[in-house]
Amino acid sequence: MQAYRQFAAVYDRLMEDMPYPDWLRFARQCWEKYGIPATVADLGCGTGSLSIPLARSGFQVYAIDISADMLTVGRSKWDEPPARAINPDSGSIRWLQQDMRDWELPEPVDAAISFCDCLNYLLEEEDVESAFRATYKGLKPGGLLIFDVHAPRQLEQYAEQQPFTLDERDVAYIWTSDYDEARREIEHHLTIFAREGNERGARFIRFEETHVQRAYEPSWIAGALRRAGFTSVEQYADFTFAAPDSEAERLFFVAVKPS
Structure with a gap:
Protein backbone atom coordinates (compact mmCIF):
# COMPACT_ATOMS: atom_id res chain seq x y z
CA MET A 1 0.00 0.00 0.00
CA GLN A 2 1.18 3.50 -0.81
CA ALA A 3 0.93 6.58 1.39
CA TYR A 4 0.33 9.80 -0.50
CA ARG A 5 3.06 11.88 1.24
CA GLN A 6 3.44 15.30 -0.44
CA PHE A 7 0.62 14.45 -2.83
CA ALA A 8 -1.85 15.10 0.00
CA ALA A 9 -1.14 18.83 -0.15
CA VAL A 10 -2.32 19.12 -3.78
CA TYR A 11 -4.69 16.15 -3.89
CA ASP A 12 -7.92 18.14 -3.71
CA ARG A 13 -6.73 20.58 -6.35
CA LEU A 14 -5.95 17.75 -8.78
CA MET A 15 -9.10 15.79 -7.94
CA GLU A 16 -11.60 18.65 -8.01
CA ASP A 17 -13.23 17.34 -11.19
CA MET A 18 -13.80 13.85 -9.81
CA PRO A 19 -17.47 12.76 -9.70
CA TYR A 20 -17.97 12.93 -5.92
CA PRO A 21 -21.69 13.81 -6.24
CA ASP A 22 -22.19 10.71 -8.37
CA TRP A 23 -20.56 8.47 -5.74
CA LEU A 24 -22.77 9.99 -3.04
CA ARG A 25 -25.87 9.58 -5.19
CA PHE A 26 -25.05 5.95 -5.96
CA ALA A 27 -24.49 5.15 -2.27
CA ARG A 28 -27.77 6.79 -1.26
CA GLN A 29 -29.67 4.90 -3.93
CA ALA A 41 -17.06 3.37 7.38
CA ASP A 42 -15.40 5.23 4.50
CA LEU A 43 -12.46 3.01 3.55
CA GLY A 44 -9.67 4.87 1.76
CA CYS A 45 -11.33 8.17 2.66
CA GLY A 46 -8.44 10.32 1.41
CA THR A 47 -9.04 13.95 2.36
CA GLY A 48 -12.67 13.33 3.31
CA SER A 49 -14.37 14.52 0.14
CA LEU A 50 -17.10 11.92 0.71
CA SER A 51 -16.84 11.56 4.50
CA ILE A 52 -17.51 15.26 5.11
CA PRO A 53 -20.75 15.59 3.10
CA LEU A 54 -21.99 12.33 4.59
CA ALA A 55 -21.36 13.62 8.11
CA ARG A 56 -22.94 16.97 7.31
CA SER A 57 -26.10 15.15 6.21
CA GLY A 58 -26.40 13.26 9.48
CA PHE A 59 -24.33 10.07 9.27
CA GLN A 60 -21.82 8.96 11.89
CA VAL A 61 -18.74 8.42 9.74
CA TYR A 62 -15.51 6.57 10.41
CA ALA A 63 -13.03 8.05 7.93
CA ILE A 64 -10.29 5.45 7.45
CA ASP A 65 -7.12 5.88 5.42
CA ILE A 66 -3.58 4.53 5.50
CA SER A 67 -2.07 7.99 4.90
CA ALA A 68 -1.61 10.26 7.93
CA ASP A 69 -1.05 13.20 5.56
CA MET A 70 -4.37 12.68 3.80
CA LEU A 71 -6.16 12.44 7.14
CA THR A 72 -4.51 15.66 8.31
CA VAL A 73 -5.87 17.50 5.28
CA GLY A 74 -9.30 15.94 5.87
CA ARG A 75 -9.38 17.03 9.51
CA SER A 76 -8.47 20.59 8.55
CA LYS A 77 -11.31 20.66 6.00
CA TRP A 78 -13.78 19.32 8.56
CA ASP A 79 -12.69 21.88 11.17
CA GLU A 80 -13.18 24.83 8.83
CA PRO A 81 -16.59 26.45 8.39
CA PRO A 82 -18.99 25.64 6.86
CA ALA A 83 -18.07 21.95 7.13
CA ARG A 84 -18.77 21.88 10.86
CA ALA A 85 -21.41 24.55 10.92
CA ILE A 86 -23.81 24.11 13.81
CA ASN A 87 -26.63 21.92 12.58
CA PRO A 88 -28.92 19.85 14.81
CA ASP A 89 -29.04 17.17 12.12
CA SER A 90 -25.29 16.99 11.57
CA GLY A 91 -23.44 13.76 12.20
CA SER A 92 -19.81 13.26 13.15
CA ILE A 93 -16.50 12.02 11.80
CA ARG A 94 -13.85 9.98 13.52
CA TRP A 95 -10.58 10.06 11.57
CA LEU A 96 -8.58 6.83 11.79
CA GLN A 97 -5.24 5.87 10.28
CA GLN A 98 -5.72 2.21 9.43
CA ASP A 99 -5.06 -0.19 6.57
CA MET A 100 -8.21 -1.36 4.80
CA ARG A 101 -6.79 -4.90 4.82
CA ASP A 102 -7.19 -5.14 8.60
CA TRP A 103 -9.30 -2.19 9.71
CA GLU A 104 -11.14 -2.54 12.98
CA LEU A 105 -13.58 -0.45 15.03
CA PRO A 106 -14.82 -0.78 18.61
CA GLU A 107 -18.28 -1.68 17.29
CA PRO A 108 -19.51 -2.85 13.88
CA VAL A 109 -21.08 -0.34 11.49
CA ASP A 110 -24.20 -0.43 9.34
CA ALA A 111 -22.44 0.21 6.03
CA ALA A 112 -19.03 0.52 4.43
CA ILE A 113 -18.05 2.33 1.25
CA SER A 114 -14.79 2.43 -0.70
CA PHE A 115 -14.90 4.64 -3.76
CA CYS A 116 -12.45 6.25 -6.17
CA ASP A 117 -10.94 2.83 -7.07
CA CYS A 118 -9.23 2.38 -3.70
CA LEU A 119 -9.38 -1.42 -4.02
CA ASN A 120 -7.21 -1.22 -7.16
CA TYR A 121 -4.32 -0.17 -4.91
CA LEU A 122 -4.34 -3.64 -3.35
CA LEU A 123 -1.78 -5.39 -5.52
CA GLU A 124 -2.19 -9.04 -4.54
CA GLU A 125 -5.27 -11.24 -4.46
CA GLU A 126 -4.68 -12.05 -0.80
CA ASP A 127 -4.72 -8.31 -0.02
CA VAL A 128 -8.16 -7.95 -1.58
CA GLU A 129 -9.40 -11.04 0.24
CA SER A 130 -8.06 -9.64 3.54
CA ALA A 131 -9.89 -6.36 2.95
CA PHE A 132 -13.15 -8.20 2.29
CA ARG A 133 -12.75 -10.33 5.42
CA ALA A 134 -11.98 -7.27 7.56
CA THR A 135 -15.02 -5.48 6.13
CA TYR A 136 -17.28 -8.46 6.69
CA LYS A 137 -16.13 -8.54 10.31
CA GLY A 138 -16.59 -4.78 10.66
CA LEU A 139 -20.21 -4.76 9.48
CA LYS A 140 -23.32 -5.47 11.50
CA PRO A 141 -25.52 -8.37 10.36
CA GLY A 142 -27.41 -7.12 7.32
CA GLY A 143 -24.70 -4.51 6.69
CA LEU A 144 -23.89 -3.31 3.19
CA LEU A 145 -20.57 -2.92 1.40
CA ILE A 146 -20.44 -0.68 -1.68
CA PHE A 147 -17.26 -0.06 -3.67
CA ASP A 148 -15.96 0.60 -7.14
CA VAL A 149 -12.88 -0.49 -9.07
CA HIS A 150 -11.37 0.24 -12.46
CA ALA A 151 -12.29 -2.34 -15.05
CA PRO A 152 -9.24 -4.06 -16.58
CA ARG A 153 -9.79 -2.23 -19.88
CA GLN A 154 -9.56 1.13 -18.11
CA LEU A 155 -5.97 0.49 -17.03
CA GLU A 156 -5.16 -0.59 -20.57
CA GLN A 157 -6.56 2.70 -21.84
CA TYR A 158 -4.41 4.68 -19.41
CA ALA A 159 -1.35 2.91 -20.82
CA GLU A 160 -2.43 3.52 -24.40
CA GLN A 161 -3.31 7.19 -23.92
CA GLN A 162 -0.39 8.31 -21.74
CA PRO A 163 1.46 10.57 -21.24
CA PHE A 164 -0.90 13.04 -19.57
CA THR A 165 -0.02 16.62 -18.73
CA LEU A 166 -1.52 19.53 -16.81
CA ASP A 167 -0.25 23.10 -16.95
CA GLU A 168 -2.17 25.60 -14.84
CA ARG A 169 -1.29 28.70 -12.85
CA ASP A 170 -0.92 26.99 -9.49
CA VAL A 171 -0.09 23.39 -10.37
CA ALA A 172 1.34 21.34 -13.22
CA TYR A 173 2.24 17.71 -13.76
CA ILE A 174 3.69 15.21 -16.19
CA TRP A 175 2.11 11.76 -15.81
CA THR A 176 3.48 8.65 -17.52
CA SER A 177 2.53 5.01 -17.03
CA ASP A 178 4.05 1.55 -17.42
CA TYR A 179 1.63 -1.34 -17.88
CA ASP A 180 2.26 -5.00 -17.00
CA GLU A 181 -0.22 -6.88 -19.17
CA ALA A 182 0.33 -10.24 -17.46
CA ARG A 183 -0.59 -8.86 -14.03
CA ARG A 184 -2.97 -6.18 -15.33
CA GLU A 185 -0.97 -3.81 -13.21
CA ILE A 186 -0.12 -0.19 -14.02
CA GLU A 187 2.56 1.99 -12.46
CA HIS A 188 1.86 5.71 -12.62
CA HIS A 189 4.81 8.12 -12.44
CA LEU A 190 3.94 11.71 -11.65
CA THR A 191 6.25 14.70 -11.61
CA ILE A 192 4.28 17.48 -9.92
CA PHE A 193 5.03 21.19 -9.72
CA ALA A 194 2.98 22.95 -7.04
CA ARG A 195 2.91 26.65 -6.30
CA GLU A 196 3.73 27.84 -2.78
CA GLY A 197 3.48 31.29 -1.20
CA ASN A 198 1.72 34.53 -2.15
CA GLU A 199 1.91 36.51 -5.36
CA ARG A 200 5.04 38.39 -4.31
CA GLY A 201 6.95 35.45 -2.88
CA ALA A 202 5.51 32.54 -4.86
CA ARG A 203 7.67 29.66 -5.95
CA PHE A 204 7.09 26.22 -7.40
CA ILE A 205 8.20 23.06 -5.62
CA ARG A 206 8.79 19.85 -7.54
CA PHE A 207 8.18 16.36 -6.21
CA GLU A 208 7.79 12.85 -7.58
CA GLU A 209 5.01 10.36 -6.88
CA THR A 210 4.61 6.74 -7.96
CA HIS A 211 1.27 4.98 -7.64
CA VAL A 212 0.55 1.39 -8.61
CA GLN A 213 -2.86 -0.13 -9.32
CA ARG A 214 -3.97 -3.58 -10.36
CA ALA A 215 -7.20 -4.65 -12.04
CA TYR A 216 -9.00 -7.90 -11.23
CA GLU A 217 -11.55 -9.90 -13.16
CA PRO A 218 -15.06 -8.98 -11.98
CA SER A 219 -15.96 -12.65 -11.57
CA TRP A 220 -12.96 -13.14 -9.28
CA ILE A 221 -13.97 -10.13 -7.16
CA ALA A 222 -17.51 -11.47 -6.81
CA GLY A 223 -16.14 -14.86 -5.79
CA ALA A 224 -13.82 -13.28 -3.22
CA LEU A 225 -16.75 -11.41 -1.70
CA ARG A 226 -18.73 -14.64 -1.37
CA ARG A 227 -15.73 -16.44 0.13
CA ALA A 228 -15.57 -13.70 2.76
CA GLY A 229 -19.20 -14.44 3.64
CA PHE A 230 -21.14 -11.81 1.71
CA THR A 231 -24.36 -12.71 -0.06
CA SER A 232 -26.50 -10.97 -2.68
CA VAL A 233 -23.41 -9.76 -4.52
CA GLU A 234 -24.44 -7.40 -7.32
CA GLN A 235 -22.36 -5.81 -10.09
CA TYR A 236 -23.12 -2.53 -11.84
CA ALA A 237 -21.40 -0.20 -14.30
CA ASP A 238 -20.40 3.45 -14.36
CA PHE A 239 -22.64 4.93 -11.63
CA THR A 240 -25.75 3.19 -12.99
CA PHE A 241 -27.66 0.08 -12.03
CA ALA A 242 -27.02 -1.46 -15.43
CA ALA A 243 -25.04 -4.67 -15.67
CA PRO A 244 -21.42 -4.21 -16.80
CA ASP A 245 -20.52 -4.88 -20.40
CA SER A 246 -17.25 -4.79 -22.33
CA GLU A 247 -17.39 -0.98 -22.50
CA ALA A 248 -17.72 -0.42 -18.75
CA GLU A 249 -14.91 1.68 -17.28
CA ARG A 250 -15.77 1.71 -13.58
CA LEU A 251 -17.32 -1.36 -11.94
CA PHE A 252 -19.51 -1.10 -8.85
CA PHE A 253 -20.11 -3.92 -6.37
CA VAL A 254 -22.85 -4.09 -3.75
CA ALA A 255 -22.60 -6.91 -1.22
CA VAL A 256 -24.72 -7.77 1.81
CA LYS A 257 -23.63 -9.43 5.05
CA PRO A 258 -26.32 -11.96 6.02
CA SER A 259 -28.65 -10.94 8.84
Whole structure:
Protein backbone atom coordinates (compact mmCIF):
# COMPACT_ATOMS: atom_id res chain seq x y z
CA MET A 1 0.00 0.00 0.00
CA GLN A 2 1.18 3.50 -0.81
CA ALA A 3 0.93 6.58 1.39
CA TYR A 4 0.33 9.80 -0.50
CA ARG A 5 3.06 11.88 1.24
CA GLN A 6 3.44 15.30 -0.44
CA PHE A 7 0.62 14.45 -2.83
CA ALA A 8 -1.85 15.10 0.00
CA ALA A 9 -1.14 18.83 -0.15
CA VAL A 10 -2.32 19.12 -3.78
CA TYR A 11 -4.69 16.15 -3.89
CA ASP A 12 -7.92 18.14 -3.71
CA ARG A 13 -6.73 20.58 -6.35
CA LEU A 14 -5.95 17.75 -8.78
CA MET A 15 -9.10 15.79 -7.94
CA GLU A 16 -11.60 18.65 -8.01
CA ASP A 17 -13.23 17.34 -11.19
CA MET A 18 -13.80 13.85 -9.81
CA PRO A 19 -17.47 12.76 -9.70
CA TYR A 20 -17.97 12.93 -5.92
CA PRO A 21 -21.69 13.81 -6.24
CA ASP A 22 -22.19 10.71 -8.37
CA TRP A 23 -20.56 8.47 -5.74
CA LEU A 24 -22.77 9.99 -3.04
CA ARG A 25 -25.87 9.58 -5.19
CA PHE A 26 -25.05 5.95 -5.96
CA ALA A 27 -24.49 5.15 -2.27
CA ARG A 28 -27.77 6.79 -1.26
CA GLN A 29 -29.67 4.90 -3.93
CA CYS A 30 -28.23 1.64 -2.63
CA TRP A 31 -29.11 2.55 0.94
CA GLU A 32 -32.66 3.41 -0.08
CA LYS A 33 -32.93 -0.12 -1.44
CA TYR A 34 -31.23 -2.00 1.40
CA GLY A 35 -31.81 0.28 4.40
CA ILE A 36 -30.54 3.71 5.46
CA PRO A 37 -27.50 3.32 7.75
CA ALA A 38 -26.67 5.37 10.82
CA THR A 39 -22.97 4.50 10.88
CA VAL A 40 -20.71 4.36 7.81
CA ALA A 41 -17.06 3.37 7.38
CA ASP A 42 -15.40 5.23 4.50
CA LEU A 43 -12.46 3.01 3.55
CA GLY A 44 -9.67 4.87 1.76
CA CYS A 45 -11.33 8.17 2.66
CA GLY A 46 -8.44 10.32 1.41
CA THR A 47 -9.04 13.95 2.36
CA GLY A 48 -12.67 13.33 3.31
CA SER A 49 -14.37 14.52 0.14
CA LEU A 50 -17.10 11.92 0.71
CA SER A 51 -16.84 11.56 4.50
CA ILE A 52 -17.51 15.26 5.11
CA PRO A 53 -20.75 15.59 3.10
CA LEU A 54 -21.99 12.33 4.59
CA ALA A 55 -21.36 13.62 8.11
CA ARG A 56 -22.94 16.97 7.31
CA SER A 57 -26.10 15.15 6.21
CA GLY A 58 -26.40 13.26 9.48
CA PHE A 59 -24.33 10.07 9.27
CA GLN A 60 -21.82 8.96 11.89
CA VAL A 61 -18.74 8.42 9.74
CA TYR A 62 -15.51 6.57 10.41
CA ALA A 63 -13.03 8.05 7.93
CA ILE A 64 -10.29 5.45 7.45
CA ASP A 65 -7.12 5.88 5.42
CA ILE A 66 -3.58 4.53 5.50
CA SER A 67 -2.07 7.99 4.90
CA ALA A 68 -1.61 10.26 7.93
CA ASP A 69 -1.05 13.20 5.56
CA MET A 70 -4.37 12.68 3.80
CA LEU A 71 -6.16 12.44 7.14
CA THR A 72 -4.51 15.66 8.31
CA VAL A 73 -5.87 17.50 5.28
CA GLY A 74 -9.30 15.94 5.87
CA ARG A 75 -9.38 17.03 9.51
CA SER A 76 -8.47 20.59 8.55
CA LYS A 77 -11.31 20.66 6.00
CA TRP A 78 -13.78 19.32 8.56
CA ASP A 79 -12.69 21.88 11.17
CA GLU A 80 -13.18 24.83 8.83
CA PRO A 81 -16.59 26.45 8.39
CA PRO A 82 -18.99 25.64 6.86
CA ALA A 83 -18.07 21.95 7.13
CA ARG A 84 -18.77 21.88 10.86
CA ALA A 85 -21.41 24.55 10.92
CA ILE A 86 -23.81 24.11 13.81
CA ASN A 87 -26.63 21.92 12.58
CA PRO A 88 -28.92 19.85 14.81
CA ASP A 89 -29.04 17.17 12.12
CA SER A 90 -25.29 16.99 11.57
CA GLY A 91 -23.44 13.76 12.20
CA SER A 92 -19.81 13.26 13.15
CA ILE A 93 -16.50 12.02 11.80
CA ARG A 94 -13.85 9.98 13.52
CA TRP A 95 -10.58 10.06 11.57
CA LEU A 96 -8.58 6.83 11.79
CA GLN A 97 -5.24 5.87 10.28
CA GLN A 98 -5.72 2.21 9.43
CA ASP A 99 -5.06 -0.19 6.57
CA MET A 100 -8.21 -1.36 4.80
CA ARG A 101 -6.79 -4.90 4.82
CA ASP A 102 -7.19 -5.14 8.60
CA TRP A 103 -9.30 -2.19 9.71
CA GLU A 104 -11.14 -2.54 12.98
CA LEU A 105 -13.58 -0.45 15.03
CA PRO A 106 -14.82 -0.78 18.61
CA GLU A 107 -18.28 -1.68 17.29
CA PRO A 108 -19.51 -2.85 13.88
CA VAL A 109 -21.08 -0.34 11.49
CA ASP A 110 -24.20 -0.43 9.34
CA ALA A 111 -22.44 0.21 6.03
CA ALA A 112 -19.03 0.52 4.43
CA ILE A 113 -18.05 2.33 1.25
CA SER A 114 -14.79 2.43 -0.70
CA PHE A 115 -14.90 4.64 -3.76
CA CYS A 116 -12.45 6.25 -6.17
CA ASP A 117 -10.94 2.83 -7.07
CA CYS A 118 -9.23 2.38 -3.70
CA LEU A 119 -9.38 -1.42 -4.02
CA ASN A 120 -7.21 -1.22 -7.16
CA TYR A 121 -4.32 -0.17 -4.91
CA LEU A 122 -4.34 -3.64 -3.35
CA LEU A 123 -1.78 -5.39 -5.52
CA GLU A 124 -2.19 -9.04 -4.54
CA GLU A 125 -5.27 -11.24 -4.46
CA GLU A 126 -4.68 -12.05 -0.80
CA ASP A 127 -4.72 -8.31 -0.02
CA VAL A 128 -8.16 -7.95 -1.58
CA GLU A 129 -9.40 -11.04 0.24
CA SER A 130 -8.06 -9.64 3.54
CA ALA A 131 -9.89 -6.36 2.95
CA PHE A 132 -13.15 -8.20 2.29
CA ARG A 133 -12.75 -10.33 5.42
CA ALA A 134 -11.98 -7.27 7.56
CA THR A 135 -15.02 -5.48 6.13
CA TYR A 136 -17.28 -8.46 6.69
CA LYS A 137 -16.13 -8.54 10.31
CA GLY A 138 -16.59 -4.78 10.66
CA LEU A 139 -20.21 -4.76 9.48
CA LYS A 140 -23.32 -5.47 11.50
CA PRO A 141 -25.52 -8.37 10.36
CA GLY A 142 -27.41 -7.12 7.32
CA GLY A 143 -24.70 -4.51 6.69
CA LEU A 144 -23.89 -3.31 3.19
CA LEU A 145 -20.57 -2.92 1.40
CA ILE A 146 -20.44 -0.68 -1.68
CA PHE A 147 -17.26 -0.06 -3.67
CA ASP A 148 -15.96 0.60 -7.14
CA VAL A 149 -12.88 -0.49 -9.07
CA HIS A 150 -11.37 0.24 -12.46
CA ALA A 151 -12.29 -2.34 -15.05
CA PRO A 152 -9.24 -4.06 -16.58
CA ARG A 153 -9.79 -2.23 -19.88
CA GLN A 154 -9.56 1.13 -18.11
CA LEU A 155 -5.97 0.49 -17.03
CA GLU A 156 -5.16 -0.59 -20.57
CA GLN A 157 -6.56 2.70 -21.84
CA TYR A 158 -4.41 4.68 -19.41
CA ALA A 159 -1.35 2.91 -20.82
CA GLU A 160 -2.43 3.52 -24.40
CA GLN A 161 -3.31 7.19 -23.92
CA GLN A 162 -0.39 8.31 -21.74
CA PRO A 163 1.46 10.57 -21.24
CA PHE A 164 -0.90 13.04 -19.57
CA THR A 165 -0.02 16.62 -18.73
CA LEU A 166 -1.52 19.53 -16.81
CA ASP A 167 -0.25 23.10 -16.95
CA GLU A 168 -2.17 25.60 -14.84
CA ARG A 169 -1.29 28.70 -12.85
CA ASP A 170 -0.92 26.99 -9.49
CA VAL A 171 -0.09 23.39 -10.37
CA ALA A 172 1.34 21.34 -13.22
CA TYR A 173 2.24 17.71 -13.76
CA ILE A 174 3.69 15.21 -16.19
CA TRP A 175 2.11 11.76 -15.81
CA THR A 176 3.48 8.65 -17.52
CA SER A 177 2.53 5.01 -17.03
CA ASP A 178 4.05 1.55 -17.42
CA TYR A 179 1.63 -1.34 -17.88
CA ASP A 180 2.26 -5.00 -17.00
CA GLU A 181 -0.22 -6.88 -19.17
CA ALA A 182 0.33 -10.24 -17.46
CA ARG A 183 -0.59 -8.86 -14.03
CA ARG A 184 -2.97 -6.18 -15.33
CA GLU A 185 -0.97 -3.81 -13.21
CA ILE A 186 -0.12 -0.19 -14.02
CA GLU A 187 2.56 1.99 -12.46
CA HIS A 188 1.86 5.71 -12.62
CA HIS A 189 4.81 8.12 -12.44
CA LEU A 190 3.94 11.71 -11.65
CA THR A 191 6.25 14.70 -11.61
CA ILE A 192 4.28 17.48 -9.92
CA PHE A 193 5.03 21.19 -9.72
CA ALA A 194 2.98 22.95 -7.04
CA ARG A 195 2.91 26.65 -6.30
CA GLU A 196 3.73 27.84 -2.78
CA GLY A 197 3.48 31.29 -1.20
CA ASN A 198 1.72 34.53 -2.15
CA GLU A 199 1.91 36.51 -5.36
CA ARG A 200 5.04 38.39 -4.31
CA GLY A 201 6.95 35.45 -2.88
CA ALA A 202 5.51 32.54 -4.86
CA ARG A 203 7.67 29.66 -5.95
CA PHE A 204 7.09 26.22 -7.40
CA ILE A 205 8.20 23.06 -5.62
CA ARG A 206 8.79 19.85 -7.54
CA PHE A 207 8.18 16.36 -6.21
CA GLU A 208 7.79 12.85 -7.58
CA GLU A 209 5.01 10.36 -6.88
CA THR A 210 4.61 6.74 -7.96
CA HIS A 211 1.27 4.98 -7.64
CA VAL A 212 0.55 1.39 -8.61
CA GLN A 213 -2.86 -0.13 -9.32
CA ARG A 214 -3.97 -3.58 -10.36
CA ALA A 215 -7.20 -4.65 -12.04
CA TYR A 216 -9.00 -7.90 -11.23
CA GLU A 217 -11.55 -9.90 -13.16
CA PRO A 218 -15.06 -8.98 -11.98
CA SER A 219 -15.96 -12.65 -11.57
CA TRP A 220 -12.96 -13.14 -9.28
CA ILE A 221 -13.97 -10.13 -7.16
CA ALA A 222 -17.51 -11.47 -6.81
CA GLY A 223 -16.14 -14.86 -5.79
CA ALA A 224 -13.82 -13.28 -3.22
CA LEU A 225 -16.75 -11.41 -1.70
CA ARG A 226 -18.73 -14.64 -1.37
CA ARG A 227 -15.73 -16.44 0.13
CA ALA A 228 -15.57 -13.70 2.76
CA GLY A 229 -19.20 -14.44 3.64
CA PHE A 230 -21.14 -11.81 1.71
CA THR A 231 -24.36 -12.71 -0.06
CA SER A 232 -26.50 -10.97 -2.68
CA VAL A 233 -23.41 -9.76 -4.52
CA GLU A 234 -24.44 -7.40 -7.32
CA GLN A 235 -22.36 -5.81 -10.09
CA TYR A 236 -23.12 -2.53 -11.84
CA ALA A 237 -21.40 -0.20 -14.30
CA ASP A 238 -20.40 3.45 -14.36
CA PHE A 239 -22.64 4.93 -11.63
CA THR A 240 -25.75 3.19 -12.99
CA PHE A 241 -27.66 0.08 -12.03
CA ALA A 242 -27.02 -1.46 -15.43
CA ALA A 243 -25.04 -4.67 -15.67
CA PRO A 244 -21.42 -4.21 -16.80
CA ASP A 245 -20.52 -4.88 -20.40
CA SER A 246 -17.25 -4.79 -22.33
CA GLU A 247 -17.39 -0.98 -22.50
CA ALA A 248 -17.72 -0.42 -18.75
CA GLU A 249 -14.91 1.68 -17.28
CA ARG A 250 -15.77 1.71 -13.58
CA LEU A 251 -17.32 -1.36 -11.94
CA PHE A 252 -19.51 -1.10 -8.85
CA PHE A 253 -20.11 -3.92 -6.37
CA VAL A 254 -22.85 -4.09 -3.75
CA ALA A 255 -22.60 -6.91 -1.22
CA VAL A 256 -24.72 -7.77 1.81
CA LYS A 257 -23.63 -9.43 5.05
CA PRO A 258 -26.32 -11.96 6.02
CA SER A 259 -28.65 -10.94 8.84
